[in-house]
Amino acid sequence: xxxxxxxxxxxxxxxxxxxxxxxxxxxxxxxxxxxxxxxxxxxxxxxxxxxxxxxxxxxxxxxxxxxxxxxxxxxxxxxxxxxxxxxxxxxxxxxxxxxxxxxxxxxxxxxxxxxxxxxxxxxxxxxxxxxxxxxxxxxxxxxxxxxxxxxxxxxxxxxxxxxxxxxxxxxxxxxxxxxxxxxxxxxxxxxxxxxxxxxxxxxxxxxxxxxxxxxxxxxxxxxxxxxxxxxxxxxxxxxxxxxxx
Amino acid sequence: xxxxxxxxxxxxxxxxxxxxxxxxxxxxxxxxxxxxxxxxxxxxxxxxxxxxxxxxxxxxxxxxxxxxxxxxxxxxxxxxxxxxxxxxxxxxxxxxxxxxxxxxxxxxxxxxxxxxxxxxxxxxxxxxxxxxxxxxxxxxxxxxxxxxxxxxxxxxxxxxxxxxxxxxxxxxxxxxxxxxxxxxxxxxxxxxxxxxxxxxxxxxxxxxxxxxxxxxxxxxxxxxxxxxxxxxxxxxxxxxxxxxx
DNA sequence: CGGTCCGTTGAGAGTGATCAACGTTAGTGG
DNA sequence: CCACTAACGTTGATCACTCTCAACGGACCG
Numbered sequence: 203x204x205x206x207x208x209x210x211x212x213x214x215x216x217x218x219x220x221x222x223x224x225x226x227x228x229x230x231x232x233x234x235x236x237x238x239x240x241x242x243x244x245x246x247x248x249x250x251x252x253x254x255x256x257x258x259x260x261x262x263x264x265x266x267x268x269x270x271x272x273x274x275x276x277x278x279x280x281x282x283x284x285x286x287x288x289x290x291x292x293x294x295x296x297x298x299x300x301x302x303x304x305x306x307x308x309x310x311x312x313x314x315x316x317x318x319x320x321x322x323x324x325x326x327x328x329x330x331x332x333x334x335x336x337x338x339x340x341x342x343x344x345x346x347x348x349x350x351x352x353x354x355x356x357x358x359x360x361x362x363x364x365x366x367x368x369x370x371x372x373x374x375x376x377x378x379x380x381x382x383x384x385x386x387x388x389x390x391x392x393x394x395x396x397x398x399x400x401x402x403x404x405x406x407x408x409x410x411x412x413x414x415x416x417x418x419x420x421x422x423x424x425x426x427x428x429x430x431x432x433x434x435x436x437x438x439x440x441x442x443x444x445x446x447x
Numbered sequence: 448x449x450x451x452x453x454x455x456x457x458x459x460x461x462x463x464x465x466x467x468x469x470x471x472x473x474x475x476x477x478x479x480x481x482x483x484x485x486x487x488x489x490x491x492x493x494x495x496x497x498x499x500x501x502x503x504x505x506x507x508x509x510x511x512x513x514x515x516x517x518x519x520x521x522x523x524x525x526x527x528x529x530x531x532x533x534x535x536x537x538x539x540x541x542x543x544x545x546x547x548x549x550x551x552x553x554x555x556x557x558x559x560x561x562x563x564x565x566x567x568x569x570x571x572x573x574x575x576x577x578x579x580x581x582x583x584x585x586x587x588x589x590x591x592x593x594x595x596x597x598x599x600x601x602x603x604x605x606x607x608x609x610x611x612x613x614x615x616x617x618x619x620x621x622x623x624x625x626x627x628x629x630x631x632x633x634x635x636x637x638x639x640x641x642x643x644x645x646x647x648x649x650x651x652x653x654x655x656x657x658x659x660x661x662x663x664x665x666x667x668x669x670x671x672x673x674x675x676x677x678x679x680x681x682x683x684x685x686x687x688x689x690x691x692x
Numbered sequence: 693c694g695g696t697c698c699g700t701t702g703a704g705a706g707t708g709a710t711c712a713a714c715g716t717t718a719g720t721g722g
Numbered sequence: 723c724c725a726c727t728a729a730c731g732t733t734g735a736t737c738a739c740t741c742t743c744a745a746c747g748g749a750c751c752g
Binding site: 343438 | 458511528529530567579630686687688689
Binding site for chain 4: 624625626636637640641644656
């Protein structure tokens, strides 16, 4: 199976030599069992990860024993970038399903910058995209009701699932527990349950353990607190590197 | 006056040739009046900014007319990076005080990647640091009480002010209105007011229009929902680029 | 087949929002 | 320099969204 390059090629076109360099990353993918930790907060920072299959949650813990899920990662995502700036990992990465991922060592990552500047730009833009997504999520949690937050998350998720063909006619596997949804959106699992039921009763979604079905996309969109940002694709890379390149 | 290089040199040591390249950025700084917008959401993305003096807020707006302040920027910060991935700016940058900043064009930024890989690594790590900060803030807004959020913000701010010597004995200028504080922390201005008064009455802080005084640092720390992350400094750059470099 | 985790539902409590009014400060123009 | 005005800070009363606590049923796993 072809590794999901789409996120790496989103912002810059890659030459075959660049693709070769990347190809090494996928030499020996690692399989992780459902619910197993990939990396814990405080672990040494050995590099980043490229997720090829499955769902991963990244989270930070607070003193009170609470925790915040920062992001749900899907195939094609790069994991662990923020921790590069820290002495020890600042986020826990946990497999939400059977997961397959590749480790990219610090040295390999550094070589991208010294040898493949175009690829480095692509990586940088990719992490800026993540930052935009994080800003959006902060705005949901800081300034939207439970119904709005849930709608926004489901819509965002559906978009990202579509990019890797993990959604069909609005239906998709959904391995998150309501507890985890709550930790993701700053709500309790009890309130997630009630809010989910409201979406259900209105006919916007249908759900069973393990999967979700968006029955009324436009209805959900009418609830969302913002319109999703418009990512620039290759144009972003060209702005930085010049059109003659 | 020496531009605040500290953030650029935080993760990698710079050679004199690299410093020269950067030096061009500071050729003609632009002055912005208090309360003036630097860039609005939807504006074209012409590059990024390097803040040399003053306070800047970056914010996103939601459909309901609400808005979320994403970050308060201080001298030394790079502004506008996330929007590089977008077709149009995704965040509004607004001067909270008299501001002085330098514009760095897309092309100049691209040249950093093609000509000065070490500097590019420094920039990348710097934006990862911002991402960590954003993750922290999300956790405050998503999982902490109003008192905890306020304490966490004030402590974080004090640390960052200290890095640019804008704080003296715990006292500093503070140009944010309570309305803006509310938009930053996901609370209403009324509730900010009451929460601030609680901090005041407990003797943790003293405040007047325009400035703030941290009277009991340890007390504030006891309220904070998390311990601040430990950034790796030059060690982070060395991990990627190798110690022999 | 039993245990544990997860989803569901109810009752009650509380944090923070909303609405409203007023005093104070700072900025503006005469 | 003063009067005027708008923005900001403060406080009270009330509302409601979400949390907490609790119990129970169902699904999955060993």
